[in-house]
Amino acid sequence: MYRAIILTVSALCIALSGQAVQQNASHVTATVVGQTEFKTGDTVRLIVRLTPAPSGYGGGQVVARISRTPSQPSSVHSTDEELREKTSAVPLLDGVSEYEFRFKVTALFESGDWRVESVRYGRATSQVFPSPEGAATFKINTEEPPIKISSFSGPTAVANGTKAIFRIVIDKDFAPISVPDDLLNTPLPNDQCPDNLSIRFSAEKPSPGSELNFGIKLEPGKLLYEVPFERLPDAQPTGKWHGKIVSTKFYNRTFDGCRRPKTLLGETEVSFEVTPSKTLVVPTDVQVILSPSDVQLLRVQASALRHQVEALQRTLAEEGTVNERTLRDAVAAALNNLSETEQAYNKQAHQRDVASPIFFDDLRGIYHDLLLTLSASTNQNTRLRYVSTHTVDTAKTVIESIWHNEKAYNTVAVTQRWTFTLKLRTEPQGANILYRRKPDPFKSFHDPTNSEIENLPIAIWFVRFEKDGYEPKEVSYDAATETDAIHSTLEKLPKRKVSR
Numbered sequence: 001m002y003r004a005i006i007l008t009v010s011a012l013c014i015a016l017s018g019q020a021v022q023q024n025a026s027h028v029t030a031t032v033v034g035q036t037e038f039k040t041g042d043t044v045r046l047i048v049r050l051t052p053a054p055s056g057y058g059g060g061q062v063v064a065r066i067s068r069t070p071s072q073p074s075s076v077h078s079t080d081e082e083l084r085e086k087t088s089a090v091p092l093l094d095g096v097s098e099y100e101f102r103f104k105v106t107a108l109f110e111s112g113d114w115r116v117e118s119v120r121y122g123r124a125t126s127q128v129f130p131s132p133e134g135a136a137t138f139k140i141n142t143e144e145p146p147i148k149i150s151s152f153s154g155p156t157a158v159a160n161g162t163k164a165i166f167r168i169v170i171d172k173d174f175a176p177i178s179v180p181d182d183l184l185n186t187p188l189p190n191d192q193c194p195d196n197l198s199i200r201f202s203a204e205k206p207s208p209g210s211e212l213n214f215g216i217k218l219e220p221g222k223l224l225y226e227v228p229f230e231r232l233p234d235a236q237p238t239g240k241w242h243g244k245i246v247s248t249k250f251y252n253r254t255f256d257g258c259r260r261p262k263t264l265l266g267e268t269e270v271s272f273e274v275t276p277s278k279t280l281v282v283p284t285d286v287q288v289i290l291s292p293s294d295v296q297l298l299r300v301q302a303s304a305l306r307h308q309v310e311a312l313q314r315t316l317a318e319e320g321t322v323n324e325r326t327l328r329d330a331v332a333a334a335l336n337n338l339s340e341t342e343q344a345y346n347k348q349a350h351q352r353d354v355a356s357p358i359f360f361d362d363l364r365g366i367y368h369d370l371l372l373t374l375s376a377s378t379n380q381n382t383r384l385r386y387v388s389t390h391t392v393d394t395a396k397t398v399i400e401s402i403w404h405n406e407k408a409y410n411t412v413a414v415t416q417r418w419t420f421t422l423k424l425r426t427e428p429q430g431a432n433i434l435y436r437r438k439p440d441p442f443k444s445f446h447d448p449t450n451s452e453i454e455n456l457p458i459a460i461w462f463v464r465f466e467k468d469g470y471e472p473k474e475v476s477y478d479a480a481t482e483t484d485a486i487h488s489t490l491e492k493l494p495k496r497k498v499s500r
Contacts, residue, residue, distance in 0.1 A: 063121070151167070308334065419456055
């Protein structure tokens with residue numbers, strides 16, 4: 001069967017070259033031979049007829065170009081027009097009118113409607129015959145068949161710290177096949193752009209560490225693939241997980257021309273539970289024990305504070321009046337002691353405890369409040385737990401604050417810890433617990449009374465108890481000087497009078 005494409009020029013041109021007379025064609029037909037639909041491996045045969053037969057050229061070429069008609073979705077990862085335009089050339093023979101062209105359809109021919117775009121011939125200068133609008137087309141279909149998953153299965157529960165195997169079975173009628181090298185476009189090797197399956201395991205509740213990904217390169221004729229699923233014993237999150245298979249292409253991104261992934265059919269999802277490790281032992285308490293050099297540092301600095309307080313008391317007694325400058329100098333000296341102590345600890349500590357910055361910050365905050373007190377007639381927003389905001393014996397407060405610093409150093413030195421356990425008791429039990437350091441906001445503790453809050457930095461803490469039907473109650477606790485539990489009795493709210 002012949003399907004003709006007529007290409008016409010308006011005149012017959014005759015050129016003289018030396019004594020030879022060139023005769024040019026004025027009429028061109030291009031005919032697709034046989035079938036009009038082609039798949040990978042087929043050959044498109046094209047007969048081009050030049051009328052009259054060109055002569056007087058003494059060589060040259062006849063070139064035919066076929067191309068994919070525009071405005072069609074692409075099925076290949078490429079912007080290279082060579083994947084959508086193919087050119088073939090044969091020698092130009094004087095006096096010969098008919099020429100045959102063959103285009104072998106490879107795996108990277110774009111699927112869709114194709115046409116004969118142009119024919120040209122000549123030697124130094126080509127005579128070009130563009131295809132007119134509405135020219136006959138032929139179809140090329142190189143779409144790859146889908147992949148069908150017969151089953152995607154695995155255990156219904158996987159414990160952290162153990163290895164589970166999920167199995168993927170490919171339907172034998174949909175398994176990938178090997179494509180011969182001669183059907184792949186150069187420079188694409190046979191192992192380039194292979195079919196892949198990407199398996200993503202993800203937790204139902206997204207969070208850090210809630211996704212695992214695996215890739216499988218499909219092999220011709222292979223139907224069973226195993227996917228390992230393994231997490232560390234302490235990995236999070238646990239709970240409901242899902243597995244999903246998607247079709248991908250594994251390709252070198254420097255190569256422009258990989259076909260898009262195949263369609264995936266069948267069973268592509270699975271669900272299972274991830275449970276905590278049965279053998280994992282989780283410590284409930286983490287402590288950094290002070291070294292002997294750390295203990296010695298705190299005791300030396302506590303002794304320095306003790307001498308400073310005693311000297312301040314003697315000075316105040318000798319002066320007979322409270323001198324604001326004397327008090328400011330005392331607070332500045334205590335702040336300097338605090339900074340030197342913190343710097344020395346940070347420099348020599350083998351393992352710095354995360355609670356130590358909070359310990360020093362709490363003491364520093366007390367001194368800053370003192371400086372505010374010394375520069376204002378009223379004391380607002382202070383964290384000093386001992387004094388009223390209106391009637392302050394300033395000298396006494398300064399002395400007590402430095403003694404508090406000295407006791408805090410000694411408490412840490414004796415216990416060899418920067419933290420303590422706060423025991424909370426209420427009558428009745430079951431009160432909600434909120435706690436904080438100033439100026440931080442209150443935060444809730446997860447258990448009601450009676451409870452214990454472990455690993456709190458040694459500092460001054462403020463605790464609030466709340467229970468339905470009872471008045472809220474707030475208390476303070478100085479971990480540097482107190483060791484007993486907090487015991488609080490909650491008062492019932494007064495009953496509302498009902499009007500009749």
